[in-house]
Amino acid sequence: MSIDRVKPHVDVVIAGAGTAGLSAALVLGRARRNVLVLNEGLPRNAPAHAAQGVFTRDGTSPLELLRIGREQLQPYTSVEVRDGSVVDVEGTNGNFRVVLDSGTEVTARKLILATGVIDELPAIEGVQELWGSGVYHCPYCHGWEVRDEPLAVYGRGASALDHVILLKGWSSDLVLCTDGPSELSDEDRSTLEFMGVPVQEDRILRLEGGGGHLRSILFESGARLERRGLFIRTKQRQRSDLAVRLNCAIDEAGFIQTDMDGRTSVPGVFAAGDVTGQPQSVISAAARGAAASGAINHELAREDVYGALPIQRSALAS
16 A cells, blocks of 8 residues: 555554554454554564463464454454554644654544563673573563573662562572672672572673573673573663653653553553553553553544534533
């Protein structure tokens, strides 16, 4: 389809065609809403071999899940998914002007921000190459695959201790690698000692692996630690600045603040998926996308009716 055939007026523009965006599109399509979904690139979990803990799809490739999601939108002809991104947006609830990277402008009554986040990985040789296959962010997503294997946790301070405590459920062979001063309190150190988890404060030189799997961690001191997995709680940033442009409230960690239905602080703008900082998993993103779209359709339905009423009846209804 050529770009000039994009519908100029839609009910909802969804920025992001990951799990949250496609889930929202499915609900809205079934509600017979005109929807434009912008696919802005590969999802955050693309490097992972499989998405785990997904009801009825456990172990399926993340990209295969998205393929199935897009395929199952085909019966809903009021939904269009296209490659592209939103580069600018302005307006108010009921009348947003959305500019695409192609230069095309679309008006929308509601917006869903499902653009995802970017993980900021530590600048250590080998981390990027092993991300998703030997270096992991989530025990629930990857812990089962490396259960009872020798593992390492990367981090400092109380947050690192909390990560170690969580990972104890998957392996008893853990080492905390702080890549410099640990920032642990005496109490934290005592807890780690009680659990039998040593602390390695040497700077990490590089990660060594083969065939996409972690084999060992090499430290600047020359020490080498054999491990089969390294778990990191990464810092994250928004993939898109749309929420900032729209003046949506952002929390201290940089996530978009929403209510349980995905409403942001800006009327007519909703957010779903990793951008909200809520549990970051495929199943959670799908649920939040569905919740946001359900709330949007309810708002649209009320606007359709009350907006068409004569003034006198509209005033009585309010």
